Amino acid sequence: MRLSARVDYALRATAELAVGGDRPVTAVQLAEAQQIPPKFLENILSQLRRAGLVRSQRGPEGGYWLARPASEIFLADVIRAIDGPLVGVRGERPEHLGYEGPAKALQLVWIALRASERFILEQVSLADVASGELPPSVHALTEDPAAWDSPAFRS
Numbered sequence: 531m532r533l534s535a536r537v538d539y540a541l542r543a544t545a546e547l548a549v550g551g552d553r554p555v556t557a558v559q560l561a562e563a564q565q566i567p568p569k570f571l572e573n574i575l576s577q578l579r580r581a582g583l584v585r586s587q588r589g590p591e592g593g594y595w596l597a598r599p600a601s602e603i604f605l606a607d608v609i610r611a612i613d614g615p616l617v618g619v620r621g622e623r624p625e626h627l628g629y630e631g632p633a634k635a636l637q638l639v640w641i642a643l644r645a646s647e648r649f650i651l652e653q654v655s656l657a658d659v660a661s662g663e664l665p666p667s668v669h670a671l672t673e674d675p676a677a678w679d680s681p682a683f684r685s
Contacts, residue, residue, distance in 0.1 A: 531647060533609070539566045540574045540612045541605060541659070547584065548600035548660035554586075554593025574612065581611035600660060606651035616651065617644035 542564040547555060557575060561568040575594055578584040585597045596603060606616060617640060619627055624640035650668060658664050671677055 531643075534613055536570075536574055537609050537612045539564070539571060540578060540608050542566065543571060543574065544578065544583065544596065544603065544608055544656050545659045547594060547596050548603075548656040550595060552595060554591065554595050556593040560594070578608070578611055581607075583607060583611055596656070600657035601655050603656045604652050605654050605656075605659070606648065608656075609651065616647045 543560045543566065546560050546563050557571055558568060560566065560575075561571045566574075575584060575586070579586055579594075582597055583603055584594050586592065586594050609616065615623060617624060619640055624637055624644060627637050627640070629636050650671070653665050654668060
């Protein structure tokens with residue numbers, strides 16, 4: 531799974547908003563706190579606002595805050611708001627694909643991959659990330675030393 535810079539920035543900004551509570555936080559404050567390019571962040575915040583994940587207010591007392599409690603916004607929500615569905619193949623949903631012959635089982639692999647991603651991303655909330663208290667199932671996955679070794683980055 532590859533996460534775009536936009537998703538990474540969106541997740542970092544919303545985690546920052548999760549600790550901000552109900553008080554507005556400016557885009558400049560978010561950008562500085564998470565070292566995100568400010569113009570890039572403005573576009574991301576607009577997408578999050580359109581998706582109903584953040585609210586905004588203009589003016590001297592303005593800024594951004596989460597539209598719902600951080601415990602009710604999951605990482606999958608933020609990712610979908612920025613990049614669309616969790617798993618797509620050539621822009622298609624896995625259940626809409628059809629393969630023939632020896633490649634036929636690939637559809638099942640893509641669906642299993644999506645289910646695996648959902649298992650994690652739909653149970654970890656912004657509150658979990660902001661507090662550093664992740665669900666036990668996520669911690670269990672990180673306890674396997676192989677989880678920390680990526681074959682794609684081996685020399």
